[in-house]
Amino acid sequence: xxxxxxxxxxxxxxxxxxxxxxxxxxxxxxxxxxxxxxxxxxxxxxxxxxxxxxxxxxxxxxxxxxxxxxxxxxxxxxxxxxxxxxxxxxxxxxxxxxxxxxxxxxxxxxxxxxxxxxxxxxxx
Amino acid sequence: xxxxxxxxxxxxxxxxxxxxxxxxxxxxxxxxxxxxxxxxxxxxxxxxxxxxxxxxxxxxxxxxxxxxxxxxxxxxxxxxxxxxxxxxxxxxxxxxxxxxxxxxxxxxxxxxxxxxxxxxxxxxxxxxxxxxxxxxxxxxxxxxxxxxxxxxxxxxx
Numbered sequence: 001x002x003x004x005x006x007x008x009x010x011x012x013x014x015x016x017x018x019x020x021x022x023x024x025x026x027x028x029x030x031x032x033x034x035x036x037x038x039x040x041x042x043x044x045x046x047x048x049x050x051x052x053x054x055x056x057x058x059x060x061x062x063x064x065x066x067x068x069x070x071x072x073x074x075x076x077x078x079x080x081x082x083x084x085x086x087x088x089x090x091x092x093x094x095x096x097x098x099x100x101x102x103x104x105x106x107x108x109x110x111x112x113x114x115x116x117x118x119x120x121x122x123x124x
Numbered sequence: 125x126x127x128x129x130x131x132x133x134x135x136x137x138x139x140x141x142x143x144x145x146x147x148x149x150x151x152x153x154x155x156x157x158x159x160x161x162x163x164x165x166x167x168x169x170x171x172x173x174x175x176x177x178x179x180x181x182x183x184x185x186x187x188x189x190x191x192x193x194x195x196x197x198x199x200x201x202x203x204x205x206x207x208x209x210x211x212x213x214x215x216x217x218x219x220x221x222x223x224x225x226x227x228x229x230x231x232x233x234x235x236x237x238x239x240x241x242x243x244x245x246x247x248x249x250x251x252x253x254x255x256x257x258x259x260x261x262x263x264x265x266x267x268x269x270x271x272x273x274x275x276x277x278x279x280x281x
Contacts, residue, residue: 027231028259047259051174054257 001123008034010118011099016106018079021098022124025050031095031124040100049083049098071112078103084115086122095124159190161275165268166192172264175256177235181272182206182247189246197251206239206249213239229258240265242272 002010004022011020012034019036021043023029028050033042056069072083079100086095097119101111157163166179170192180191180199186207191199213228229238234254238261239247248269250261 028257030259043259044263047257047263050257051260054255 002118002121003123004032007097007118007122008032011097011115014099014101014106014111014114016102016104016111018100018102019045020100021046022122023050023096023098024094025053025096026094036100042098045100046098049081049096053083053085053096071115073108073112076103080106080108080111082111082115084119086119086124093124097122162190162272163192165272165275166190169250169264169268173252173256173261175252175254176250176261177253178202178249178251180206180249181242181276182249184210184245184247202237202249202251203247205237206247209237209239210241210247227262229262231258238262238265240269242269242276246272246276248272 008020008022011017017035018039019034019042021033021036022031023046024031028047030043030046033046036042036045052072052074053069056072060067060069069085071085074081074083080103082097082099082101084097084099086093086097088094097115099111099115101108162181166181170176170179178192178197178199180202181189182203183189184207186204188200188203191203209228209230210225214225217223217225224244225241227238227240229236232254236252236254236256236258238250238252238258240250242248248265250265252258252261
């Protein structure tokens, strides 16, 4: 099992990684982040994307779908933003990994696969 | 941000300020109400951040300066609690040698109270429900604090 630091470092080794953050979406606060330097403030990204996650959850609620979110992909002109929700390990845990990648350098399929692996090994 | 004669909060909220006074002041003509820019800032913050139920400006002495008129609850009580939270926070800051007060957030199971310093003498208190995005609230509050500080300094209320 990996701790937060290790998981974030591992995510940053992905080809084309801009920044990564582990976010508590009950408060929007980060448990840790790496990268983003000069491109984006990862704490702002965490707070803003907390609203994205909540909106999607609300959408599922409105649709009456008894389902959970595995990940959310947002494609920009030059970046991919990948949000991966952590499966709750303890009651009250509500966390997601947020990863920004440069589109021209990243392999989306590989990044998504790796992020799944990082998430499964992460021990908060 | 204040002159040598008297602090800002007492100038803004006299000791005889009452809830009726606050309720009456919101009836003012928007065109002539000198506090309108402040009110707009408070309303703006409430609209920007989902879950915010009340915004108010208080003096560090616990007296209410101005509150967002749509806020539920008793704004005078919130102002007093904000000042109490500020007091303990400032004491901590002093004892630990961490400088001036900046912000304190009290998180409860079903809501939170965030108190931010506006200069040395005024506080911005925000009450929110349990679903509020606290990080977002802090981000949105930062520019508001700067603007409120400038307005409170410039306007003679």
